[in-house]
Structures are given as structure tokens and as C-alpha cells.
Amino acid sequence: xxxxxxxxxxxxxxxxxxxxxxxxxxxxxxxxxxxxxxxxxxxxxxxxxxxxxxxxxxxxxxxxxxxxxxxxxxxxxxxxx
Numbered sequence: 001x002x003x004x005x006x007x008x009x010x011x012x013x014x015x016x017x018x019x020x021x022x023x024x025x026x027x028x029x030x031x032x033x034x035x036x037x038x039x040x041x042x043x044x045x046x047x048x049x050x051x052x053x054x055x056x057x058x059x060x061x062x063x064x065x066x067x068x069x070x071x072x073x074x075x076x077x078x079x080x081x
Contacts, residue, residue: 012062019058023051 008015027047031038038046 016055016058016062020051020055023054024048027051 024047027050028043031043031046036043
């Protein structure tokens with residue numbers, strides 16, 4: 001688990017891009033199997049919207065984690081001084 005966390009910490013944009021691409025694929029697969037009467041262009045638009053929502057959630061989580069990581073390191077520096 002620690003190895004994955006360190007890789008994601010070093011490759012933040014790659015991780016977010018991979019999550020976005022996975023969300024597009026999953027949403028397209030779901031909409032295709034659901035047999036909705038939507039045109040392929042509308043399916044693609046909906047998939048993009050789902051992926052954007054997931055990406056915003058991931059970016060918000062990454063920002064919160066970055067803030068938490070920074071505040072912990074500042075507190076360690078104060079404790080060590």
C-alpha cells in the first residue's frame with residue numbers, strides 16, 4: 001500500500017488522468033449495456049460529464065491530502081525545533 005501511495009504522490013497528474021480515462025470507459029460501457037435510446041454522441045457527452053465530476057472529486061481529495069501533508073510536516077518541524 002505504501003508503494004502505491006508513494007507512486008501516486010510522485011505522479012499526481014498521471015494518476016488523475018488515468019482515473020479520468022477509466023471513468024470515461026466505465027461510463028460508456030455502462031451506457032452501452034443499459035440499452036438506453038440515446039445517440040452515441042449523447043452517450044459520449046454523458047460519459048464526459050461523469051468523468052469530469054469524478055475528476056473534480058479526485059482533485060478536491062488530492063488538494064485536501066496535500067494540505068494535510070503540508071500541515072503535518074510543519075507541525076513536525078515545530079516539534080523538532
